[in-house]
Amino acid sequence: GAVVSQHPSRVICKSGTSVKIECRSLDFQATTMFWYRQFPKQSLMLMATSNEGSKATYEQGVEKDKFLINHASLTLSTLTVTSAHPEDSSFYICSAISSVEQFFGPGTRLTVL
Amino acid sequence: GIQVEQSPPDLILQEGANSTLRCNFSDSVNNLQWFHQNPWGQLINLFYIPSGTKQNGRLSATTVATERYSLLYISSSQTTDSGVYFCAVASDSWGKLQFGAGTQVVVTP
Numbered sequence: 274g275a276v277v278s279q280h281p282s283r284v285i286c287k288s289g290t291s292v293k294i295e296c297r298s299l300d301f302q303a304t305t306m307f308w309y310r311q312f313p314k315q316s317l318m319l320m321a322t323s324n325e326g327s328k329a330t331y332e333q334g335v336e337k338d339k340f341l342i343n344h345a346s347l348t349l350s351t352l353t354v355t356s357a358h359p360e361d362s363s364f365y366i367c368s369a370i371s372s373v374e375q376f377f378g379p380g381t382r383l384t385v386l
Numbered sequence: 387g388i389q390v391e392q393s394p395p396d397l398i399l400q401e402g403a404n405s406t407l408r409c410n411f412s413d414s415v416n417n418l419q420w421f422h423q424n425p426w427g428q429l430i431n432l433f434y435i436p437s438g439t440k441q442n443g444r445l446s447a448t449t450v451a452t453e454r455y456s457l458l459y460i461s462s463s464q465t466t467d468s469g470v471y472f473c474a475v476a477s478d479s480w481g482k483l484q485f486g487a488g489t490q491v492v493v494t495p
Contacts, residue, residue: 274431316485370481377429
């Protein structure tokens with residue numbers, strides 16, 4: 274299957290700082306990538322759809338100014354959590370579509386102190 | 387939006403046992419995928435199955451699109467099958483997946 278990577282796998286930051294998470298499709302090109310968030314013992318919730326060369330579309334209730342998404346190439350999307358607060362601590366997972374199937378990155382565990 | 391319900395929420399199996407996980411969805415879909423989330427959080431693709439039946443080793447899946455449900459079968463379970471199994475569906479042209487709540491599977495030796 275197709276491979277999606279994420280970096281970093283873990284990040285700990287202080288409240289008020291910004292954190293950037295990278296998502297790469299390693300062996301295919303992805304015009305569309307997705308960003309999900311998962312809280313402990315819960316399911317994945319879609320945050321936004323990242324489209325190469327255009328603005329991201331956000332799900333209802335997700336603050337676009339807080340979660341900045343850039344999809345500058347066909348293999349890279351980035352999620353920046355701005356002015357992070359402890360309630361932003363979560364597991365962030367990206368995915369990309371190869372053919373018709375979605376493949377997921379290994380996730381980034383963000384802890385905000 | 388589309389609703390996805392998975393059952394049972396929890397399943398404890400003895401090694402070697404068989405099991406069936408169910409996924410019901412509320413509207414027609416153009417994508418249905420089954421995933422296994424391992425203890426490190428990685429989602430492993432099991433099946434892309436918007437309709438029909440597929441088999442891969444000890445796992446198989448069936449989706450009856452007209453009746454809006456899918457089943458995942460695990461045969462001769464092993465301890466490495468432990469984890470959370472998610473069903474996810476998409477009904478729009480963007481491919482946005484809606485996840486069910488998952489089934490937590492524990493296989494004991």
